[in-house]
Structure formats: C-alpha cells, structure tokens
Amino acid sequence: MEAAEVGQLPISSPQDEGFAADIGVVLDQAIVAKRIWNVHGLVVVRNGKVVLERYFEGEDRERGRGPVGRVAFTAQTLHDLRSCSKSIVGLLYGIALHQGKVPPPEAPLFSAFPEYADIADKNGRDRLTIYHALTMTMGSDWDETSFDYPDPRNSENAMDAAPDRYRYVLERPMIQTSGTYWTYCGGATALLARIITKGTSKTLHEYAREALFDPLGMGPTKWIAGMNGEPLASSGARMTPRDLARIGMLMLDGGRMGGREVVPAAWLTRCVTPAVSVDETRRYGYQWFLRDVAFGRPKGWAPGRLERMWVAQGYGGQRLFIIPALQLVIAVTSGNYGQEEQWKPPTRILNDVVLANLQ
Structure with a gap:
C-alpha cells in the first residue's frame, strides 16, 4: 500500500511495516478484557509511517482545571502531557x-x-x-x-x-x-x-x-x-498524540525533520x-528516561533481543516510547491520574500490543 497523508504524517498498513495485520484487534481485545483501560489516544509510527492510530472516550482531568468529565477524544483534541x-x-x-x-x-x-x-x-x-x-x-x-x-x-x-x-x-x-x-x-x-x-x-x-x-x-x-x-x-x-509522535520521529532522525x-x-x-541510574532498570539522561526493552520471541534457549528505548513519561499514563533500533515511536495519552497501576495500560500497549505483534 502506498503511503497516504494524515495530518502531514504518512500512513501505511501494519503488515507493510512488519506488524501482524490484526494488531488493532489485539488492542481491542485487551481493552475488552480490561487489561488496558481509560486510554484516550494512541499513535504508533514505524519507519516514519503511522501504522495504528486510535482515539477513545474517557474521563479526563486537565492540569490547572481539575476533572473535566467524559471526553470523546479525536485526532484534533489536545491532551495534557504532564x-x-x-x-x-x-x-x-x-x-x-x-x-x-x-x-x-x-x-x-x-x-x-x-x-x-x-x-x-x-x-x-x-x-x-x-x-x-x-x-x-x-x-x-x-x-x-x-x-x-x-x-x-x-x-x-x-x-x-x-x-x-x-x-x-x-x-x-x-x-x-x-x-x-x-x-x-x-x-x-x-x-x-x-x-x-x-x-x-x-x-x-x-x-x-x-x-x-x-x-x-x-x-x-x-x-x-x-x-x-x-x-x-x-x-x-x-x-495531540499525533504531534507528540512527531517529537519521537524527530529524535529517530537525529534531530532533523524534513x-x-x-x-x-x-x-x-x-x-x-x-548520566545516572534511576533504579534497577532505568537510567536518566538530560530530562529523558532510558531503559532496555525485550523484543522478539525466544527461540529454543536463545533469549529475545534487548534494545535501548528512550522514554518521556507523565502522570496519568502519558508516554512517548522511542526504540531507535526498530525505528518505532509509540505515543499514548491516558486519564488514569492518581491510580497506583496507571503505568500498566501504556506498558501493556508497548509490550502486549506493539512489540508482541512486530514480526
């Protein structure tokens, strides 16, 4: 499928960029099973092309305003990045x-x-x-x-x-x-x-x-x-999540755009x-979190690959995941403020939806 323009970002089919064709179905199933909850927006970019973009309805809270009720999010809806x-x-x-x-x-x-x-x-x-x-x-x-x-x-x-x-x-x-x-x-x-x-x-x-x-x-x-x-x-x-993804694309291109x-x-x-260790799995650079992420299914006794990932993260489940070796950007916005397990929805999107379906 030839790339088409969506808000100045090219799009492509998941399978053309190395994903399973049913990656969107996997996401829907995880939401139905409540393994992923109150996610507001998701944009997945690989090789400079959008392969998955979804928006949902959910409760939100804006910085400086407090609760704003239930919002039907679209590609044009601004979201807190925290x-x-x-x-x-x-x-x-x-x-x-x-x-x-x-x-x-x-x-x-x-x-x-x-x-x-x-x-x-x-x-x-x-x-x-x-x-x-x-x-x-x-x-x-x-x-x-x-x-x-x-x-x-x-x-x-x-x-x-x-x-x-x-x-x-x-x-x-x-x-x-x-x-x-x-x-x-x-x-x-x-x-x-x-x-x-x-x-x-x-x-x-x-x-x-x-x-x-x-x-x-x-x-x-x-x-x-x-x-x-x-x-x-x-x-x-x-x-918007789409514009958050642009920052990831910029970083994958060494700070260049166009x-x-x-x-x-x-x-x-x-x-x-x-520059410094955060904990057992994360390090920190200049205002960016850095960690390794497992990718690929083990074959026999061989472990899966570990790749360096750059992460911007925010309260309530806001995330920008960037994996340079895979030319992969994942932008997530959520409304899980104040929840102890607010980290689980974006992490499961990363691992169970995106990386598990990258072939």
Whole structure:
C-alpha cells in the first residue's frame, strides 16, 4: 500500500511495516478484557509511517482545571502531557544553547540566577551546575513521589503555590552531594525553563512554538501557566498524540525533520546518554528516561533481543516510547491520574500490543 497523508504524517498498513495485520484487534481485545483501560489516544509510527492510530472516550482531568468529565477524544483534541513536558524542555534547552542564548551544562547554576545571590553560597549550593538540573542530580531536599500531586506536601505542588517558585526550588536544603543520586524533581525543569525564557526573552510556549513545534509542523498546542502566570514547565504542555509522535520521529532522525536540523544532533546524543541510574532498570539522561526493552520471541534457549528505548513519561499514563533500533515511536495519552497501576495500560500497549505483534 502506498503511503497516504494524515495530518502531514504518512500512513501505511501494519503488515507493510512488519506488524501482524490484526494488531488493532489485539488492542481491542485487551481493552475488552480490561487489561488496558481509560486510554484516550494512541499513535504508533514505524519507519516514519503511522501504522495504528486510535482515539477513545474517557474521563479526563486537565492540569490547572481539575476533572473535566467524559471526553470523546479525536485526532484534533489536545491532551495534557504532564511530565512528558520535562523531556520537551530538555530538547528546548539544547536548541537555545546552540543559539548562544543559555549557558552550557558545565556553568554554575547560580550564574543564571544572580537575583538569588543571597543563597548561592550556602549549604553547598555553590557546587551546583546546570548539568545537575538537566540530570535531576541536584541533591536538594525534594519529594515528588511520596504524595500524589493534589497533596500540598508534594514538592511540585508546594513550588506552584510558593510566592517565588524559583527561590523555592533554589533554597531547598542540600541533603546529598550534587551529581551522585537521582531525585525526581520538577523544580529542576522549572529552573531550566526559566533560564530559557530569560535567555530568549520569550515565554516558554512562544519559544517552543518558534524553535520546535512549528518546525515539526505541529497543530495547535498550549502550555499551561500557574496562578502567578509562570509556566508549569515540568507538566503543563498540551498537544495531540499525533504531534507528540512527531517529537519521537524527530529524535529517530537525529534531530532533523524534513532535512532541516531542529535539535542539534550532539545535544540529542547527550539527552539520551545515561548520566545516572534511576533504579534497577532505568537510567536518566538530560530530562529523558532510558531503559532496555525485550523484543522478539525466544527461540529454543536463545533469549529475545534487548534494545535501548528512550522514554518521556507523565502522570496519568502519558508516554512517548522511542526504540531507535526498530525505528518505532509509540505515543499514548491516558486519564488514569492518581491510580497506583496507571503505568500498566501504556506498558501493556508497548509490550502486549506493539512489540508482541512486530514480526
């Protein structure tokens, strides 16, 4: 089947790109069996072509608004990316660095925040660099995982409620040596975004449109701001699953789209090079999760293949999976906020629907 255009993305049949012809049926069966639930959108791209694209109806909650009820999602419906936003900020920092608008990772962090000089040399903060923010190894007291996001004890919520969100992040007590341990920290992303906006003299969304979204041919997007007007850099981006998939396609092409370099290839390499371990299976680069994923059915005693995967992930089941060796991109949006097993639907889409049906 010849590729056709769907919103400027070519499409192809699953079998022409190496999938079982009934991959869509497998997805439907998993939903009926409730192994996959409240997924709102799915776009699977292989070899630069859309092979599976589905949208559903389900309960949703928007960042900054709360529950919005039941929504019938379509290819044009914007969706919260939540913490997938962090990975986008990581890419934007590299573009701004290439343009000479922000300091390099090796620069002292407080050199970008002279307005907070009163806390810069206290409690080991003088050792902080921008690299530590990029890799979430600042070593400061930050807890974004013990409490759900509506809980005021969650550090990201406390940052959003603070009169000065950047002072709040920068003055957290130092409890570890910078650069040694990974701590999930939306505050680190907020600092990176602030450096971008200071260096470019644009809002985060304005710069994202100019430097990344427009070159990728994206449709409408949003970046939610907090009550004080500051962008929710770590969790406020909104776009369609199709446009989220474009970011994966960009990364598979070494930062290029349509022959044009959008993200410098050298920066992209740094984003997806392991800098620190997250846990037994995951590593972290510059605002991107990295892990190995099993692929292929074992033959006899031979194990299946392990391939490197790059992941942007967000609260509620938002995911962008990118597997370079397979030229595969999977964008998932979901509404499973606050659920302990919110990770299961996107993971089962990856393993049981997509990889299990790649021949």
